[in-house]
Amino acid sequence: MKTILSFLFIILTSFCIHAQSGFSYQSIVRNSSGAPQADINVYLRFSVLESSASGQLLYVETQTARTDSYGWLNATVGTGTPITGLFGSINW
Numbered sequence: 001m002k003t004i005l006s007f008l009f010i011i012l013t014s015f016c017i018h019a020q021s022g023f024s025y026q027s028i029v030r031n032s033s034g035a036p037q038a039d040i041n042v043y044l045r046f047s048v049l050e051s052s053a054s055g056q057l058l059y060v061e062t063q064t065a066r067t068d069s070y071g072w073l074n075a076t077v078g079t080g081t082p083i084t085g086l087f088g089s090i091n092w
Helices: 002-019
Strands: 023-028 041-049 057-066 072-077 081-084
Touching (some): 041 072
Antiparallel strands (some): 041 057, 057 081
């Protein structure tokens, strides 16, 4: 029974990972004095590189997000406007 449950867990986990259309990015936006920046638009560019910071460029996208009243922003990488590559074709 334990083996069957482990097998089902692995299959369901694999399905959920491949079914996702991106991953979450969260940040607090601050000014040069360190104060959170509330209710502003932030222009984001996400790049996925292969293996290292100097690796081959696999995917680039841009997004606009708005901070909340505490300067917090949330974005989902993979759901923005693609510039280079296809998010779904990245071999994670």
